[in-house]
Amino acid sequence: MRLLALRVATGAGSARRAAHSRARAAGSKSRQQLIRADMPSSELLFGVWPVKAALAEGRRIVYGAYLQSDYDDDLPRIQHESICETLRASGVPFRQAPKAALDGAVARQAHQGVVLKVGRYDPPRVRSVTPLADGRYCVVPAKGESIRHKPRRRLPLWLYLDEIQDPHNLGSMLRSALFFGADAVLTPAQHVCRTTPLVSKISAGAMEALALYRTAVPLDFLRGAQAAGWAVVCASPSGAPAPAPLPPLPPPLARPTILVIGGEAYGVSKDIEDLADARVHIPAPAALPPHADSLNAGVAAGILLSQLRFSGE
Numbered sequence: 001m002r003l004l005a006l007r008v009a010t011g012a013g014s015a016r017r018a019a020h021s022r023a024r025a026a027g028s029k030s031r032q033q034l035i036r037a038d039m040p041s042s043e044l045l046f047g048v049w050p051v052k053a054a055l056a057e058g059r060r061i062v063y064g065a066y067l068q069s070d071y072d073d074d075l076p077r078i079q080h081e082s083i084c085e086t087l088r089a090s091g092v093p094f095r096q097a098p099k100a101a102l103d104g105a106v107a108r109q110a111h112q113g114v115v116l117k118v119g120r121y122d123p124p125r126v127r128s129v130t131p132l133a134d135g136r137y138c139v140v141p142a143k144g145e146s147i148r149h150k151p152r153r154r155l156p157l158w159l160y161l162d163e164i165q166d167p168h169n170l171g172s173m174l175r176s177a178l179f180f181g182a183d184a185v186l187t188p189a190q191h192v193c194r195t196t197p198l199v200s201k202i203s204a205g206a207m208e209a210l211a212l213y214r215t216a217v218p219l220d221f222l223r224g225a226q227a228a229g230w231a232v233v234c235a236s237p238s239g240a241p242a243p244a245p246l247p248p249l250p251p252p253l254a255r256p257t258i259l260v261i262g263g264e265a266y267g268v269s270k271d272i273e274d275l276a277d278a279r280v281h282i283p284a285p286a287a288l289p290p291h292a293d294s295l296n297a298g299v300a301a302g303i304l305l306s307q308l309r310f311s312g313e
Contacts (some may be wrong), residue, residue, distance in 0.1 A: 043120050045197045046102075046111035048079055053205030054118060055090045060208075061119030062092050066105070068113035069096035083114050092116075109198065123212035125189060128224035132156060132256050137228075139184070139213065149183060149211070156183045156256045157309055158230075160218070162272060163191045163263035164297065170195075171202025172298030173261065178206035180305040186221070186258070189214045219271055222258065226277070230256040234268050234276035235304055253308050261301045280304065 042063060045051055054060050065087050071077050087094050102111050125142040137156060138146040149156065159177045164170050170193045177185050193199065200207040215221040222232050231254075260276065262268035273279065282295060282303055295303075 041120050042117055043197055044106055045116040045118055045200055046106045046109055046114065047201040047205075048083065048112045048114060049205035050197070050200040050203075050208060051083065051114050051116045051205075052086055053208035054116060054200075055086055055092065057208050060121050062090070063117040063119075065092055065094035065117070066097045066102060066115045067094055068099050068102055068111075070098055071113070080113055106197070109201065121195060121208075121212075123187070123195060123214045126186075126213045126215055126221070128221060129158075129228060129230065131228040137256070142216070151256075152181045152183055153309070155253055157253065157305070158182060158184045158186055158256075158258040159301065159305065160186045160222070160258050160260045161192065161263075162218070162260055162268050163188060163266075164261070165191075165193050166264055166297075167193050167196060167199045168202055169193075169264065169296065169298045171199045171207070172296075173301045174199070174203040174206040174210055176298065176302035176305055178203075178210050180302070180309045182210070182305060182309075184211040184213060186213045186215060186218075188218050189216045219275070222260075222272065222275060225256075225258055226275070228256075230258055231277045232258050232260060232272075232275065233278045233280060233308065234260045234273050235262060235300060236268070236273070236279045236281045257308060259301075259304055259308055261297060261304070264297055 042061075045054055051065070055062065065083075067080055067083060071080065084094070097115075099113070102113070102115050105115055124144075124147075126139050126147075127142055128140045130138040130140065130146070132151070132155070136148060136150050138148050140146050151157075157180075159173065159182050161170065161173060164173070164187070174185060195207055195212060226232055260268055260272055282300060284294075294300075
């Protein structure tokens with residue numbers, strides 16, 4: 001009897017290993033189908049909200065979608081059905097694929113059972129911004145016609161990210177920017193984290209909905225904005241001197257404003273600090289351990305954006 005039980009257990013283990021091998025093989029084959037060499041400018045968005053946002057905004061080329069075919073509980077199935085409806089409404093072709101295939105395609109990131117093959121999105125390069133007039137302003141691109149903007153609220157609020165390198169920080173900042181009503185996010189053309197599918201996932205799709213721009217010469221852009229009547233407000237580390245602590249944030253949002261957040265390693269560059277109309281910081285408690293003497297850049301951006309936005313409303 002013991003020998004028989006051992007044989008049964010061994011047979012069951014072999015069956016599981018064989019099933020696992022088949023799943024891995026299917027994943028490898030499906031991954032090759034997902035990532036084709038003949039589409040070098042494509043990438044794979046993943047996650048429910050990035051996919052829905054990309055389909056809603058319509059600024060990417062969409063090639064097709066892959067949905068997870070094997071589910072173990074009801075919640076992913078509900079998400080699956082919702083995505084199916086969105087894809088059908090958008091006219092996007094889709095097919096089923098096992099979880100192993102989707103895991104392999106997105107390097108085991110949390111895809112929530114949906115992967116969308118899209119064209120890469122590179123934010124346009126811009127040179128300057130115009131004054132606010134009659135409730136509108138324009139962004140002047142490096143090439144092509146000006147881009148007209150209507151502020152989401154009474155006064156436009158932009159976020160300039162000075163050499164942010166961490167995709168988690170960038171995604172967090174984009175999500176906060178959208179939530180607090182920022183009109184656009186500007187980054188340098190170089191020395192900054194790219195707007196990748198991972199950033200889109202971390203931002204919960206905010207990256208797909210926000211107006212994103214790059215500038216080759218940040219100082220020239222900011223000086224031009226000041227000449228057009230915009231204020232440049234620069235975030236300083238908590239330990240650095242500032243005109244006044246928060247709250248309230250000086251100055252109130254009384255004109256179009258660009259909030260500058262510095263990179264993780266060195267903060268805001270000295271040249272940008274020198275031209276800023278105001279420097280602000282988030283006051284810290286009197287006693288902090290040395291390993292926790294500052295806020296994460298993404299958290300700090302959210303606090304400052306909320307103060308700026310609501311101080312002028």
